[in-house]
Amino acid sequence: MHFDIQVIIKTIPYLTRGLLNTLLLAFVGIILSSVLALVCTPLRMSQNRFLKIVFSIYIDIFRNTPIVAQIFYLYFALPLIGIKVSAFGCGLIALVLHYNAYNIEVLRSGMETVPMGLHEAGMALGFTHIQRLRLVILPLALRISLPALVNNYVSLLKNTALVSIIGVVELTFVAQDVIADKFNYLEMYATIAVVYLVLIFGLTWFLREVESRYAIVT
Amino acid sequence: MVEMLVQNLPFLLGGAKNTFIVSVLGMVIALILGVPIGLMRLSKTPWVRSSALFYIEVWRGIPFIISLLFLYFALPEILKLFWKVEIGQFMAMLLTCVLWTSANAAEIVRGSVQAISFGQTEAGMALGMTYFQRMRLIILPQAVRIMLPPMIGLFTLLLKGTAIGFIIEFRELIRVGQITIERLIMVRRETASIEIYTIIMILYFLMCYPLTRLSAYFEKKLAKGKN
């Protein structure tokens, strides 16, 4: 067995390109899936039967099938309904749709934890339904849900590796590409394993800091 | 088209069977490993605690796909020095499942044990029980009830996680689906990607949805029991 550091050093530029895409997917994915969840959760909880059913089906499908299957499915299905996106776009959409489903459930539970009294206070002060959601309920639900959301965000970062299967040039894809040429399995997989660990620790640390500042313990 | 799908269904179900088998096997072994590691994580002895922490952080932190690729491709390189071992697809798959799942199971065990009030441990100590007696008779029986919903959830995640096995050509559901698609293209000049992947999604859904509901059911029962 040999471990050739030289090869790793030579591929750093390519690895960096992959790393940047991984980070891009992770951050944009986290932000989009969170914003989307903030919009969808009130809809999910509305009295409208149609909305409730649509969201139930969407959430059940995305939580009970593998991300891999969802990525492939969207890759083949999106062009059929006229949506032309790059592999990166497709991977991002898959990640966002998947984690939005999880975020909605988390946020919904957070919303249900907000005491009824705060709804009443908002109503008594004359806020409209949307104002109540925007100014009181959702900010509080977000803070209550923060620990569970953090778990989802870390999971999203880890699963960016999966979009390599449709050819997105992120970290895992780069590793496999280099291996296809140089067969240095050990060097490449060990290296990106370490990189992923560093990324996970970094993100977890950062999010725990945010959590300690903003999370509300009920 | 329907006739084509029906013809290939047994093959696809075979893939689902492999998915299920490797997941169940992986889960069982992972539980056997995960409980002691989870308890080690709570140990007062620093090196015991740190080793458990290291194990958990590494096998939870590294994405499943990376662990799988590493164990299937890179590990043999290292092992070649000592033994002439080949790690087959099933073994690599199983090994990855066990490592990943046991690390997560350990965390669930840790959380569940910590959720039990210290008073229970104190009562056991006052009655003169040893650590192992306390664990066996008081703590773990209670922890099992708390662990049940997240463990079912973990198994469901594992079932879904095995999907990436196609990348080392392990014959789980996705790989089997891809083979079917390629066959259909070669033999009948038909590209049936969407149809096959729809069936794959449905099969996964049928495997996972009952488990998700089961976990939710136990969660409700647990909440009621507390009140």
Next chain:
Amino acid sequence: MSTMIHFIDVHKSFGNRQVLTGIDVEIREREVVVIIGPSGSGKSTMLRCVNRLVEIDRGDVIIDGMSLRDPKTDIIKIREEVGMVFQQFNLFPHKTVLENVIMAPIYVRKMKRSEAAEMAEALLKKVGIWDQALKYPAQLSGGQQQRVAITRALAMRPKVMLFDEATSALDPEMIGEVLDVMKQLAKESMTMMVVTHEMGFAREVADRVLFIDGGVIVEEGRPADIFSNPREQRTREFLSKVL
């Protein structure tokens, strides 16, 4: 003095439970009406009917000329004129004291932030908690939180203030500071509907006392009359238990 709140034959039930039956009351401008009665008698529900936190089944409530039952009435307009103080304070935990107070004036009355802040400062100073303005509710005592809650409601310049057992969740030593604020409000001629167990407050400040039991107004009158010479048997029983 015109009628500020008019309950007309108000009925309300929750499922099978009839909570309010045939409530007819007129509350005039600048009147302080104290509502007493046993738990579950419908007192809180009666308050919540005024700003439609609870929807009535039958009858109507007319607030400053606006009818609750009229489909053309904008409930927001009513809520702008009706301030409410809750037993559990219900301050927004993620906002500072100052932000709690200026939120509604800004978003509901469409005031400019600087205007609202000025007004809030004056109100908070009057109530004596201006020095806590930048703190979060969790950092304040119960009495302080409730005073902030009162200020929050007053910041909307309401015509009516509703108090739902405002001191029931407070430790005894803090009840006084909140009652003082309420007494001051009464002195300044605010129209008030107060549900409370604090009989001393009722005697001192109320223009009228309503005794409610089983969802019905059993007796009403001046505090002196109700407390010294209750006419109804039920009133006498209740008062003997609490006084």
